Amino acid sequence: MxxxxxxxxxxxxxxxxxxxxxxxxxxxxxxxxxxxxxxxxxxxxxxxxxxxxxxxxxxxxxxxxxxxxxxxxxxxxxxxxxxxxxxxxxxxxxxxxxxxxxxxxxxxxxxxxxxxxxxxxxxxxxxxxxxxxxxxxxxxxxxxxATTTFGTVEHMLFENAKLEAGETVLIQAGGSGIGTTAIRMAKQAGAYVFTTVGSDEKIQKVLDLGADVAINYNKDRFESIVRRATDKKGVDIVFEHVGPDTWAKSLFCLKRGGRLVTCGSTTGVSAETNLFQLFQMQLRIFGSFGANFANIRSGLQKMAGGLRxxxxxxxxxxxxxxxxxxxxxxxxxxxxxxxxxx
Ligand SMILES: [Zn+2]
Structure with missing residues (x-):
């Protein structure tokens, strides 16, 4: 074979x-x-x-x-x-x-x-x-x-971050495999979605997927845009998988009690965390790897329902x-x- x-x-x-x-x-x-x-x-x-x-x-x-x-x-x-x-x-x-x-x-x-x-x-x-x-x-x-892409996003957004309708989410690298899936799943769950992309060409594409705000991180400071758009409060959830290039700014985008969930670090493995901000803002950080069987079955049901x-x-x-x-x-x-x- x-x-x-x-x-x-x-x-x-x-x-x-x-x-x-x-x-x-x-x-x-x-x-x-x-x-x-x-x-x-x-x-x-x-x-x-x-x-x-x-x-x-x-x-x-x-x-x-x-x-x-x-x-x-x-x-x-x-x-x-x-x-x-x-x-x-x-x-x-x-x-x-x-x-x-x-x-x-x-x-x-x-x-x-x-x-x-x-x-x-x-x-x-x-x-x-x-x-x-x-x-x-x-x-x-x-x-x-189904098993890695949909499963991972299910596990991150719903099992770990416990996303609820009406919440705000920042999805980093929205044009990636899990980014595109996260935009669709978060929108279907009733969230308001900010997302970052690496080129102007991808802006319209992520908006077409349902994202509410798309930011080219190579041109604009996403953390300023997100904080301005949320009355300086920040978002409920940040969906991370980029790592050092975005980590500190991702944490800065969270509101008090906000949740950051990460499943990857495509730009390296070490990043600085402001510990004062972490405890004073009562942030929660979730490391997420893979998925359980229930997440995969749930993702497959969403596919069958038209979320592709x-x-x-x-x-x-x-x-x-x-x-x-x-x-x-x-x-x-x-x-x-x-x-x-x-
Ligand atoms: Zn076992």
Whole structure:
């Protein structure tokens, strides 16, 4: 079978490798149809891996597939089921898993596509718990964005920041995969949305997605605009994933008791925090990584209801290397989804 492998940091290759054997008892085999790209894939490429891993490694952490074989004892799925794949290999029986907090699993065996082989392969054996049914009406390209993109945004906005109707939100990097999704989800939840983008060209695009105010952070000071527009009070929630370039200003945009939720740091890993501001303003900071199964099911239901991911482009599996470099340069709007050859 074909798989896209990270051969060394910075170099991926489409290679022929042995297909997995028939699924062992308790596992299923899926045929991958699509995979979506994420910044976690770029971190790998940039050699910013914060965990030990062995190369070569199959890339990609989210995608959509079809069940093609069942191991003995599997009754949860049937052949032909369309499923979105959850990359975290969780145990299913620790305290966190039993509480539905799978992304805090105490015995996690790794994240596929990051610590262990990922989803950019034609055939994969996995735990059926990782295969979440795709509702009717959701296509394979959109479904590829369910587990990491939609799941992460669900987890950030609703599980962590507890966004409510009528609240104000600042979404950083609104043109990115999670930024575009966050704009749509926050608007659907009844929020007033400020967002930042890196070019004038993206301003109209984020306004078309429903954002109320769009700011080109390369030209204008977003923190001044946000504070002026909120009578100097600030917003209820900041949705962060940029890091040092925006961190201090993001905190400055929060109102008293405001919440900042972050799931990434695409501009570096260390930033300064004004501690006086943190406690005096009673700010709350949430670190968010991945999603639990309930977040993914909820995201898939939203897709079925018409809230779709923004797709920048559809590519072939072998072009992922080029696409990841495009992601690094931020020359995109929404998600890049690759088709896995049959
Ligand atoms: Zn667990």
């Amino acid at each position: 074909l798989a896209l492998r990270l051969i060394q940091e910075g170099r991926t290759e489409l290679v022929e490798m042995a297909a997995p054997p028939a699924p062992p008892p308790g596992q299923i085999q899926v045929r991958m149809k699509t995979v979506a790209l994420n910044h976690i894939d770029v971190w790998g490429l940039r050699g910013m891996a914060f965990a030990k891993r062995k190369l070569p490694l199959t890339v990609a952490v989210e995608g959509a597939a079809e069940v093609v074989a069942l191991g003995d004892g599997v009754t949860s799925h049937k052949i032909g089921d369309r499923v979105a794949i959850y990359a975290g290999v969780t145990c299913g029986h620790c305290k966190r898993c039993l509480k539905g907090q799978e992304n805090l699993c105490e015995n996690i065996a790794g994240i596929m596509g990051f610590h262990i082989d990922g989803l950019a392969a034609q055939l994969i054996n996995l735990d059926p718990r990782q295969a979440i049914p795709i509702p009717d009406g959701v296509n394979d390209v959109d479904a590829a964005c 991911p923004v797709i920048d482009s559809e590519i072939e599996l072998g072009d992922i290397g080029t696409a990841l470099r495009r992601m690094q340069s931020r020359d995109l709007f929404g998600k890049i989804v690759a088709h896995v050859p049959k």
